[in-house]
Amino acid sequence: MEGTNDYMKRKIRILVAKPALDGHDRGVLVLAKAFRDAGMEVLYAGLLPTPETVARIAVDEDVDVVALSLHNSAHLSAFPEVKRWLKRLGASDIQVVGGGIIPPSDKKKLEKLGITGNFGPGTPLELVIEHVRKVAKKKWKSDQ
Amino acid sequence: MPDKKSQSRAYRPQIENTTTREKTNSSEMKLKDFYLPEDAEENYASRIADPGVYPYTRGIHKDMYKGKLWTMRMFSGFGTPEDTNGRLKLLLSHGETGLSVAFDMPTLYGLDANSERAHGEVGKCGVNVSSLKDMEIIFKGIPLDQVSTSMTINAPANILTAMYAAVGEKGGTPKRNLAGTVQADILKEYIAQKEWLYPPEAHMRIIRDMMVYCTNHMPKWNYISISGYHIREAGASAVQELAFTLADGFEYVKMGIANGLNVDSFAPRLSFFFNSSINFFEEVAKFRAARRIWAREMKETYGAKNDRSMKLRFHSQTSGYSLTWQQPLNNIVRTTVEGMAAVLGGTQSLHTNSYDEAWALPSEKAVEVALRTQQILAYETGIPDVIDPLGGSYYIENLTDRMEEEAYKYFKTINGMGGVVNAxxxxxxxxxxxxTAYAYQRKVESGEMKIVGVNAFTKENEQPINVLKIDLKAEKIQRKRLQEIKLKRNDNAVQKSLERLREVYSGDENSMERIIEAVKSYATLEEITNIGREVFGGWKEPTII
Known part of the structure; x- marks a missing residue:
């Protein structure tokens, strides 16, 4: 089955969220459906969760990956905040993947903080899915 | 930014073998190779009719653009109230009389500038309003009896309306003479833009209060602009935009009638706001179908007698979603085609997007090109010279009929659920x-839908052309001002006004006077919305995926 890691025989659990005052949810809903069609277990954090809420859901639900999307340019504050909360909750191994309207200079900053992907508009879903699978494997290896 | 090499690699296999695809539009209607006389609407007098004649398929005015061109209304707003005041005054000095104000995200969500959740957002996508003081500054020195002001505000529209009334009163313009529009269409917020404060019933009651109050006391105030724009941007097809928006409109009409208003006393104040997207003929047909449906339903179902209640007036905006950050100059062409569709569809006013908006808020240069696009359409192309020039096209008339049929299928489904709020x-x-949004994305991925610069005719290594700058200046100024107001105001009066608001919110009495009283006491936006949050609670949307 697609999305099941042959090596681990495990389904990827992924949380999608928009952690700021940004109700434009077309992108996250499309991504959520695409992740599900790719065989992942998808959780959606609803609208306007704080970074802390996102991190807590991620920990409570024991997800492998958190996928964050913002279109209001709050990514530089909100994405790292989710990452910090994960660390505070002892879950630094949960992978954080970003997307939205992210200029190249911000992309570098985010990547330094361990937030990967940072996909822009028009990115094929296939590339995003491929990236999520890659980082999920990384997390599973660290679980062992 | 995606890695361009892997992006074009991912798309390449699909792009090459899709020349024989079946032609459909955004509404999944299968299209013939060409249309014949028998495909077109035959009943001219009752279904099409001349411009200005019921059911207004060809336009609501007899003379359309020969009488008056559409209004070129460019929406903007930024920074501090002082910044916006300067911009509005500049526009007025250029001869504009129609002002249009955009608000920042905290204001749209009913939060003050000093709210923790407002951090980084104050004054960014529009101007910040945390109390009446800010509105006083925005409109300082502007003669409110001589302008009309459009405010793009939804969930807290009652509060902003009250503030505008209070500013008017202080400057000597009574409420009765204030002209303008608040968007206030909460149904499309739940459906698409997702900026609400309370549960649907509570917001509908607040709109009812505005509707009744404005009908009686602010006759020049358009207390709602029924919007399909956001529904479309969220991923809807043209038919879905048409059907859901009109269904919302009928919901407000039913509410007015149920609250004892004569339909002709308030319906002429209702207006619409549609998207004009990239599938050219489909858009033109959508606008034509919208007019026909509205006219018929207002007359036959809701008993309107006044022609103005039956005439669907609309503002339109070109599609932000159709713009690409790849090869951004191409967006000028997209916007031109979309603007043409709006004009050929008979719009009353138009906002054209700027080519750099897929990147960030538009630069001045790009805004100028967008305005010039409208001016070229208006003054060079001859397009406005003849009314509804596409009317009578076998294809356009056929498509108009089919848009209408499909919309009625949705009305039936929605009515079967007990109305829009239930749906x-x-x-x-x-x-x-x-x-629909997912199906669209799938088509883009498969190459069935081609987007120039995105999955076809791509270029490597494109650089950003415009980047949103984070500026915390407005946030600092707004926070400081808010602190000062809280020190200066009479706290006792604030608490009293808020308690009185709590009482009317808890009952069923009209709340508008109490809102006006609260804003006048300099209760802040968030203090007022918090009363609503306490009385009505919040709302969590049902599971969508």
Missing amino acids: IKNGYLQREIAA
Whole structure:
């Protein structure tokens, strides 16, 4: 089955969220459906969760990956905040993947903080899915 | 930014073998190779009719653009109230009389500038309003009896209306003479833009209060602009935009009638706001069908007698979603085609997007090109010279009929659920849109849908042309001002006004006078919305995916 890691025989659990005052949810809903069609277990954090809420859901639900999307340019504050909360909750191994309207200079900053992907508009879903699978494997290896 | 090499690699296999695809439009209607006389609407007098004649398929005015061109209304707003005041005055000095104000995200969500959640957002996508003081500054020195002001505000529209009334009163313009519009269409917020404060019933009651109050006391105030724009941007097809928006409109009409208003006393104040997207003929047909449906339903179902209640007036905006950050100059062409569709569809006013908006808020240069696009359409092309020039085209008339038929199928489904509010609460409308958005994305991925610069004719290594700058200046100024107001105001009066608001919110009495009283006491936006949050609670949307 697609999305099941042959090596681990495990389904990827992924949380999608928009952690700021940004109700434009077309992108996250499309991504959520695409992740599900790719065989992942998808959780959606609803609208306007704080970074802390996102991190807590991620920990409570024991997800492998958190996928964050913002279109209001709050990514530089909100994405790292989710990452910090994960660390505070002892879950630094949960992978954080970003997307939205992210200029190249911000992309570098985010990547330094361990937030990967940072996909822009028009990115094929296939590339995003491929990236999520890659980082999920990384997390599973660290679980062992 | 995606890695361009892997992006074009991912798309390449699909792009090459899709020349024989079946032609459909955004509404999944299969299209013939060409249309014949028998495909077109035959009943001219009752279904099409001349411009200005019921059911207004060809336009609501007899003379359309020969009498008056559409209004070129460019929406903007930024920074501090002082910044926006300067911009509005500049526009007035250039001869504009129609002002249009955009608000920042905290204001749209009913939060003050000093709210923790407002950090980084103050004054960014529009001007910040945390109390009446800010509105006083925005409109300082502007003669409110001589301008009309459009405010793009939804969930807290009652509060902003009250503030505008209070500013008017202080400057000597009574409420009765204030002209303008608030968007206030909460149904489309639940369906698409997702900026609400309370549950649907509570917001509908607040709109009812505005509707009744404005009909009686602010006759020049358009207390609602029924919007399909956001529904479309969220992923809806043209038919879904048409059907869901008109269904919302009928919901407000029913509410007015149920609250004892004569339909002709308030319906002439209702206006619409549609998207004009990239599938040219489909858009033109959508606008034509919208007019026909509205006229018929207002007359036959809701008993309107006044022609003005039956005439669907609309503002339109070109599609932000159709713009690409890849090869951004191409967006000028997209916007031109979309603007043409709006004009050929008979719009009353138009906002054209700027080519750099897929990147960030538009630069001045790009805004100028967008305005010039409208001016070229208006003054060079001859397009406005003849009314509804596409009317009578076998294809356009056929498509107009089919848009109408498909819209009625949705009306039936929505009515079967007991109306729009139920169709929101059970998640039906949101799921329909999400499904269309996903299907669209799938088509882009497969190459069935081609987007120049994105999955076809791509270029490597494109650089950003415009980047949103984070500026905390407005936030600092707004926070400081808010602190000062809280020190200066009479706290006792604030508490009293808020308690009185709590009482009317808890009952069923009209709340508008109490809102006006609260804003006048300098209760802040968030203090006022918090009363609503306490009385009505919040709302969590149903599961959509």
